[in-house]
Amino acid sequence: MTVSIAVAGASGYAGGEVLRLLADHPGVEVTTVTAHSNAGQRLIDVQPHLRSLDYLTFAETTPEVLAGHDAVVLALPHGASGAVAASLPDSTLVLDCGADHRLTSEADWERFYGGEYHGAWTYGLPELLHADGTRHREHLSGARRIAVPGCNVTAVTLGLAPGIRSEVIEPADLTAALAVGPSGAGRALKTMLLGSELMGSASPYAVGGTHRHIPEILQNLRVAGAAHPSISFTPVLVPMSRGILATITARLEPGADASSVRSAWESAYSSEPFVHVLPEGHFPKTADVVGANTALIGLAVDEDAGRVVVVVALDNLVKGTAGAAVQSLNLALGLPEDLGLPRNGVAP
Numbered sequence: 536m537t538v539s540i541a542v543a544g545a546s547g548y549a550g551g552e553v554l555r556l557l558a559d560h561p562g563v564e565v566t567t568v569t570a571h572s573n574a575g576q577r578l579i580d581v582q583p584h585l586r587s588l589d590y591l592t593f594a595e596t597t598p599e600v601l602a603g604h605d606a607v608v609l610a611l612p613h614g615a616s617g618a619v620a621a622s623l624p625d626s627t628l629v630l631d632c633g634a635d636h637r638l639t640s641e642a643d644w645e646r647f648y649g650g651e652y653h654g655a656w657t658y659g660l661p662e663l664l665h666a667d668g669t670r671h672r673e674h675l676s677g678a679r680r681i682a683v684p685g686c687n688v689t690a691v692t693l694g695l696a697p698g699i700r701s702e703v704i705e706p707a708d709l710t711a712a713l714a715v716g717p718s719g720a721g722r723a724l725k726t727m728l729l730g731s732e733l734m735g736s737a738s739p740y741a742v743g744g745t746h747r748h749i750p751e752i753l754q755n756l757r758v759a760g761a762a763h764p765s766i767s768f769t770p771v772l773v774p775m776s777r778g779i780l781a782t783i784t785a786r787l788e789p790g791a792d793a794s795s796v797r798s799a800w801e802s803a804y805s806s807e808p809f810v811h812v813l814p815e816g817h818f819p820k821t822a823d824v825v826g827a828n829t830a831l832i833g834l835a836v837d838e839d840a841g842r843v844v845v846v847v848a849l850d851n852l853v854k855g856t857a858g859a860a861v862q863s864l865n866l867a868l869g870l871p872e873d874l875g876l877p878r879n880g881v882a883p
């Protein structure tokens with residue numbers, strides 16, 4: 536049976552990437568796409584790279600338009616998906632690429648986002664290691680409401696969870712500095728601004744513990760077993776269209792060494808199709824993962840500093856959003872988890 540899907544916010548970057556993956560997914564058919572200012576336009580006039588979807592025209596994003604599908608993917612700005620989702624039947628699988636249903640703490644929502652709190656949904660990070668050794672994918676089977684993680688959050692969580700679960704790193708005093716591409720900010724970021732100010736520069740933003748992904752990272756680290764995690768998180772916008780390179784450090788627990796560190800990460804991800812730990816001495820680049828639903832992890836122990844250094848690369852629009860949405864959709868519907876998901880990137 537083919538699953539019928541509507542994608543809301545399909546004129547944006549995240550929605551466009553969801554469509555690129557679904558277009559080649561053998562188990563689904565995209566029957567409806569919606570937009571806001573682009574409603575009424577043909578999809579391929581706005582997303583000209585999506586040639587096989589030339590039969591689609593953007594409708595308005597309304598509950599009526601989205602009703603009647605087996606699955607709905609929401610790729611709307613923060614605050615826009617809560618009300619839309621609430622009007623869809625419980626039996627419809629709804630995946631929200633935005634933040635509206637990620638945080639379990641209403642206080643965190645109010646502090647970092649504000650506006651109406653809609654409650655948390657099942658979290659869409661299948662590889663998330665729980666403190667008891669289980670994986671989060673078990674919670675996704677049969678789920679009908681899924682909150683897709685933030686892209687920076689995915690990188691930092693995948694980078695830290697094995698060390699926390701196996702108690703080789705201290706969950707307080709963590710640091711993460713991320714080089715991020717501007718596509719993470721969506722299509723709304725002004726093109727002229729990108730050309731004149733972003734190119735040729737590296738620009739920090741949300742410095743000093745203010746980034747809205749911090750509570751989501753801490754929430755995940757608690758799931759992995761950290762009682763009181765704390766992290767200093769600094770993103771830096773760099774001139775690459777896609778990608779995140781997260782450089783994360785953590786203090787070694789007493790008694791932990793290079794061997795126990797490597798074994799913690801390798802055992803956590805040895806069976807994962809989309810998360811790979813690189814051999815000793817190898818570190819990932821963002822260019823290695825462009826277009827792929829893959830996160831690559833490099834590890835080192837800095838003996839002098841007494842810290843583990845974890846470097847994670849992923850494509851913010853694939854493993855950081857659209858790929859995570861499709862992977863979660865597969866699990867929710869009982870399809871093979873990797874169906875329709877590219878493991879290989881594009882190069883150069």
Ligand SMILES: NC(=O)C1=CN([C@@H]2O[C@H](COP(=O)(O)OP(=O)(O)OC[C@H]3O[C@@H](n4cnc5c(N)ncnc54)[C@H](OP(=O)(O)O)[C@@H]3O)[C@@H](O)[C@H]2O)C=CC1
Pocket residue numbers: 543544545546547548549550569570571572573574596610611612613615632633634684685686718719720721722723724851852855856
């Ligand atoms: N870009 C990324 O790497 C990631 C994005 N996300 C999340 O995905 C969601 C979409 O982000 P992204 O694609 O980057 O953003 P874009 O700005 O590229 O796209 C936003 C989409 O939402 C539509 N839209 C804009 N305003 C409204 C509104 N008031 N009501 C309904 N629809 C509206 C736009 O329509 P139109 O263009 O026709 O006006 C467009 O389709 C966000 O919640 C974002 O946080 C999550 C992880 C990573």
Ligand SMILES: CC(=O)N[C@@H](CCC(=O)OP(=O)(O)O)C(=O)O
Pocket residue numbers: 632633634684685686687688715716717718719720748770772
């Ligand atoms: C460059 C840039 O601005 N990137 C965004 C990442 C967007 C993302 O992960 O998604 P959500 O907005 O859904 O949380 C940021 O750092 O906030």
